[in-house]
Amino acid sequence: MSSKVPVAVLGATGAVGQRFISLMENHPWFEVKVLTASERSEGKRYIDAVNWVVPGEIPENAGDLEIRTSDTGESLGDDVKLVFSALPTENAKEIEPALAAKGYLVCSNASAYRMDPLVPLLIPEINPDHVHLIEAQRAQRDWPGLLIAAPNCAVTGIVFPMRALHDAFGVTQMHAVTMQAISGAGYPGVASFDILDNVIPYIKGEEDKVENEPRKLLGRLRDGAIEEAEITISAQTNRVPVMDGHMGVLSIKLGRKARIEEVIEALDSWEAPAAVRDLPSTPERAMVLRREPDRPQSRRDRDVGNGMTISVGRVQECPLLDVKLVSLVHNTLRGAAGGALQNAEWLVASGYLGEIVPETVATAAAR
Amino acid sequence: MSSKVPVAVLGATGAVGQRFISLMENHPWFEVKVLTASERSEGKRYIDAVNWVVPGEIPENAGDLEIRTSDTGESLGDDVKLVFSALPTENAKEIEPALAAKGYLVCSNASAYRMDPLVPLLIPEINPDHVHLIEAQRAQRDWPGLLIAAPNCAVTGIVFPMRALHDAFGVTQMHAVTMQAISGAGYPGVASFDILDNVIPYIKGEEDKVENEPRKLLGRLRDGAIEEAEITISAQTNRVPVMDGHMGVLSIKLGRKARIEEVIEALDSWEAPAAVRDLPSTPERAMVLRREPDRPQSRRDRDVGNGMTISVGRVQECPLLDVKLVSLVHNTLRGAAGGALQNAEWLVASGYLGEIVPETVATAAAR
Amino acid sequence: MSSKVPVAVLGATGAVGQRFISLMENHPWFEVKVLTASERSEGKRYIDAVNWVVPGEIPENAGDLEIRTSDTGESLGDDVKLVFSALPTENAKEIEPALAAKGYLVCSNASAYRMDPLVPLLIPEINPDHVHLIEAQRAQRDWPGLLIAAPNCAVTGIVFPMRALHDAFGVTQMHAVTMQAISGAGYPGVASFDILDNVIPYIKGEEDKVENEPRKLLGRLRDGAIEEAEITISAQTNRVPVMDGHMGVLSIKLGRKARIEEVIEALDSWEAPAAVRDLPSTPERAMVLRREPDRPQSRRDRDVGNGMTISVGRVQECPLLDVKLVSLVHNTLRGAAGGALQNAEWLVASGYLGEIVPETVATAAAR
């Protein structure tokens, strides 16, 4: 028996699916065993079906896997219980709950169920306890499996400084303008004809996500339900000609007044909850504060902590609300595949994988 | 005698200086006769001294001019009274008032005196009456000449929708995030090493300008002084890898509540004051409202109206303030040389050039 | 009766189709009357069906036209005889000859029939007499209409300096490396995910075209057939992150030795044949020679002559062959829609449109 948890990646030929496979090439706990894609690719070897667009080469073991269809049937086989979904939203809508109903543990990167009241919207450093919403999910949905979701990529970058400030002072209002990388649109995604030497002040559906998901992420799990944080958010989202890295330009109103030095101190001293610090994908520092006037920058800071560290900076008093700052996230690592992978690690450490976890992994997760 | 007003361009070898020369190649009223630059270029023919970086070729008449120094001496000669300044701020500080004191009429693009209480900060479509602040300037400074300034390039784009909304409903607060083109930093300006595949969330001194200049532009001339508009502005300014075009992402609080349809109508129906519409550099439409969800865009909309038309769009209700929208300006045309040139035209039409205006121009300006 | 020739544009919703429509907005001879696209768009107003991606707004008259299908049926109506084809190659293959067989005069930008021995591959400045290959085409194909083709966009830029050198010294060998803009791939074309911060050393099918089309263009029409020029060409074609402008980096072996000054003189003094100089789309100078060490450049020189002028430069001795130089073409203007439009003008001036030409146009063309 292998010493790792076998996993499936749904939507494996897309850009996020590729990132999942790339990140799990040498993962200490997980091993990719099943890949699915649209019918067009069914039956092909992965290496023959995929147009590999992420950095590095196709991991050898994944390259030889035969692609199955991303449908709701029995196609995932008997060995795999843990499933990463990089499905398009419309497909995720149908497939993800169907798989949970069949007993699969689904860690999704899709937007379909993020705001579902019974689905944990999870970032281990931000709201680790929300994982227990699974109890209510199981009770009410009667699923032998489960479904958890990772938030939108732009939201992921923004919610880290929000968390630190919410803990310290409360956050009641936020104005958020984003400058988002083209990789956020997947592959082929944004046409170069549209974005070279250009800014597009529109990303379909994105403003809604930025205005709503942080409220759930910063909410409280109480009596089997999430009470959303009472924060009013106004978002304007933009596409810029940058490869990776979503920059959030934020202006925040605090629950109680604070001097700018206190705000800086709160951001600088914030740390992820101890329980999640040893997960394999948790970076050494969840968030770093830059004090140079011109940082963080998309290209220069997106790769910090293997793309899992959020960089914030330019903290200033705001003449309108209380504090202005910027926050940068690597959108396809922390903001997509890396985040969903870390969520699965948190599932393991929280005991939700039960007997399918090999002893070595169980021991490591229990450290 | 020539039928055009002879003019000088100070700082003629820089990117804005080049735009001035390019825009006046076939100007109906003005003709470039004197060029100045730093000592290094003194005595050289313009064509030999300049590294021409703006579109098109060096206009023939300018290419042959001998460069003079941008100092405060007699170097501009006797023929020229009207002067366009594209000087760096530190040089403008000393040279511009010295020239005004000698009788020159200085139309500046520099930031040095924009917030000087006796210097009109002018956009003909926005605050044409501010030109009469010159009366107070002359009275108090005892200058035989005069000095007027064009606003910052990012401010120029933002202040058009502000004007329309201020007229209709009053504007009391604004949150402004900008995404600014690299041409705004002049030449050589931003290193490609810094900006390729990157966003830099910092432009030195820019946030102050965006927070202050609109207050003066939208203020009232009363008793020989500008009463600034009481608008609180919070600005965050960013550099993006775009050649030309500054995008302002705005969220605005109105003096009185208005439905979003009224706001849209106010923007759509706003027109420049009739008196300035026939200036040679005034575009057919000062501001156009785009109704597509993804416009304006920097590359696709910056050249509208020969780069003199402001494009606004994405008008939406704002959950925090009242209305969100974006506004785009061509930063080196409307936002720099084109704006300063139009200011000079307004000086002519307002009668400030007196006898130095040839009769044909005077007639045209009087239409 | 209108004073212009009514025309149809096939494949009107694509990027080249849009350029055709844009260029004919104020064309003195032609007027767009019929637009076709794929079945998906059939019956829609053009303005509702098109994702307009080229500069400027959709011309009003075109916006209101109802789209017909690009099939081979009677859908073009009775009024139109002159047809511009911006069809994808696979569609062009079937549709273009079918239309010629029905009596339409087809000016194609597609690659399908460029190397057909009976189809003129035409650039008016380069090989105006090839238009008469139409005689052989009509004789052998028995078409009441006709079909002519414009060359590949990269070829168009390269063949101008080749023509000048071939005329002066003969050209026997050429090594050509291209750096091609993303607009050459149409819309959506190249994914930004693929080309931002990247060079792709491959464009499908392009090297064949660069190695073959110049031989036909520089060939001789003799006895109703083109004798290809005996020039051996080796091509390597690359995609670079540039919006418009294909740069050809050439190394050329001449038929007889020439000093570099003679080569420069031959390039500088070359002029388009007098007969084609008055066509509406012929630029003032077909080719300009730049003498600066760092010109032409893609962004700075592509728009010369409204994008119809070829810019060459960096003429040097070549240690291997005889002469090295670079040549730049605006690939979607001169190299696509603009070139095909000029071909149609040459058809008119050559008398091939017969009675469908209004008298005013006939008179103008006869100048």
Next chain:
Amino acid sequence: MSSKVPVAVLGATGAVGQRFISLMENHPWFEVKVLTASERSEGKRYIDAVNWVVPGEIPENAGDLEIRTSDTGESLGDDVKLVFSALPTENAKEIEPALAAKGYLVCSNASAYRMDPLVPLLIPEINPDHVHLIEAQRAQRDWPGLLIAAPNCAVTGIVFPMRALHDAFGVTQMHAVTMQAISGAGYPGVASFDILDNVIPYIKGEEDKVENEPRKLLGRLRDGAIEEAEITISAQTNRVPVMDGHMGVLSIKLGRKARIEEVIEALDSWEAPAAVRDLPSTPERAMVLRREPDRPQSRRDRDVGNGMTISVGRVQECPLLDVKLVSLVHNTLRGAAGGALQNAEWLVASGYLGEIVPETVATAAAR
């Protein structure tokens, strides 16, 4: 006593100097102890003087070093004998031989002495024996130290496939067109105003280097002198808007005819000499052959082997010479600091550092 060789970096604040420092952060043999820069920075801590532009953070030990001047005096102190030069050419010209004359072992990245007949121009995988030209250098220059040079960044990428083909078939002619990244121009280097959305067909002095340096690199050391390889090269060098990675587009004439399969096999099977394979900076594979039609690509392949592996591909028959191919090098790693660092490692392994090598390093180098 430290277990590493203490080294100095000259020109430490420039982009290449930064790369040296970054690469030696955890180098097993070398430790940065002395940094020099221009007088402006003298006496400052490195962290206060440098505008750090390369990836990652400033290594801690380097950040605290006090900068000395890059002059020829005693400023390097007594502890350091091994010196890396990232000086501008004009400074290198004077300083490098002066240091060699004082007993320093100078590994240069500058172009000043690359073609000096007594200075080894070295790439360990390409011409490891050229290091022994040092014997002649010492004999004739009477230097107690020594001076070796790394080749031009574009040359470095090109010479690997040349080496493989020269070994197998002989190479007699080469046509080389390059598409070079902006980082090759150092910092600030190329203005974004010049290169965004542009190709510049000119890099000062570069074509000479590409035409000459490979002849020396592939030459033979015989009787204390390098006999250059008899290869005629024609180069055309271009700047493209890419961050890192120089692409060489090559067409090569072989000494004896070979089928394309043999050429491919020769490239695929070529390996670096065994003696240099264990140097710390030698990558696992010195050169990889890509068989996809569209690889290598600048962004996707530059980082292979930590930026030390050359990627070649698109091997095809050439209608003019014999074989066409492209070759990609990471210009600031393999092509600059990484290459010069590996040269120093080869000096160590070749015994040229003598007693200044700690025993642990000597042992490692002797493996």
